[in-house]
Amino acid sequence: RKEVEQDPGPFNVPEGATVAFNCTYSNSASQSFFWYRQDCRKEPKLLMSVYSSGNEDGRFTAQLNRASQYISLLIRDSKLSDSATYLCVVKRGNNRLAFGKGNQVVVIP
Amino acid sequence: IAGITQAPTSQILAAGRRMTLRCTQDMRHNAMYWYRQDLGLGLRLIHYSNTAGTTGKGEVPDGYSVSRANTDDFPLTLASAVPSQTSVYFCASSEVLGETQYFGPGTRLLVL
Numbered sequence: 001r002k003e004v005e006q007d008p009g010p011f012n013v014p015e016g017a018t019v020a021f022n023c024t025y026s027n028s029a030s031q032s033f034f035w036y037r038q039d040c041r042k043e044p045k046l047l048m049s050v051y052s053s054g055n056e057d058g059r060f061t062a063q064l065n066r067a068s069q070y071i072s073l074l075i076r077d078s079k080l081s082d083s084a085t086y087l088c089v090v091k092r093g094n095n096r097l098a099f100g101k102g103n104q105v106v107v108i109p
Numbered sequence: 110i111a112g113i114t115q116a117p118t119s120q121i122l123a124a125g126r127r128m129t130l131r132c133t134q135d136m137r138h139n140a141m142y143w144y145r146q147d148l149g150l151g152l153r154l155i156h157y158s159n160t161a162g163t164t165g166k167g168e169v170p171d172g173y174s175v176s177r178a179n180t181d182d183f184p185l186t187l188a189s190a191v192p193s194q195t196s197v198y199f200c201a202s203s204e205v206l207g208e209t210q211y212f213g214p215g216t217r218l219l220v221l
């Protein structure tokens with residue numbers, strides 16, 4: 001099993017719709033989780049941290065399922081500006097981060 | 110300067126040449142990192158530094174070296190470039206090792 005695994009997509013989403021995707025991780029001892037956003041030919045930027053209780057930031061909701069070892073990201077009321085690649089990031093035991101390959105989201109007018 | 114800067118923005122390099130990618134941050138972060146990003150492979154850690162004066166190897170360190178003489182700067186050197194080092198290189202920093210990382214704009218390197 002890969003350390004961090006994501007379905008690359010693309011996820012084609014009509015504007016205004018909801019899209020959700022998961023990321024699975026292999027190390028059950030992982031403690032910290034993040035979602036980063038990367039626009040085409042740009043650097044990754046932190047979207048949100050993922051807490052055990054789940055967290056919400058506007059139209060974005062992140063959830064953590066420790067039992068099944070996955071985190072999820074849900075985007076409600078998709079905007080054209082949400083088109084990007086969303087990187088799942090897991091903190092390893094050695095304090096370094098493992099990055100997934102990303103979920104590509106394309107919001108269609 | 111605000112955040113992290115990288116130079117050059119892009120570079121075409123002949124194989125066998127030596128090249129140093131520059132990275133500077135003004136956030137007084139202790140930890141800094143170098144990643145390469147290749148299509149289909151995602152971000153892979155090359156080297157990192159926990160604090161000024163210390164460095165460590167990441168997943169793909171071969172062919173690369175780093176130094177951390179001070180808090181702000183973390184240059185990455187390719188001693189003798191090879192075509193497989195064609196990639197996008199991102200520098201990042203975090204307040205402490207393993208915490209939220211902030212990325213520079215990247216350097217696009219083509220080795221011919």
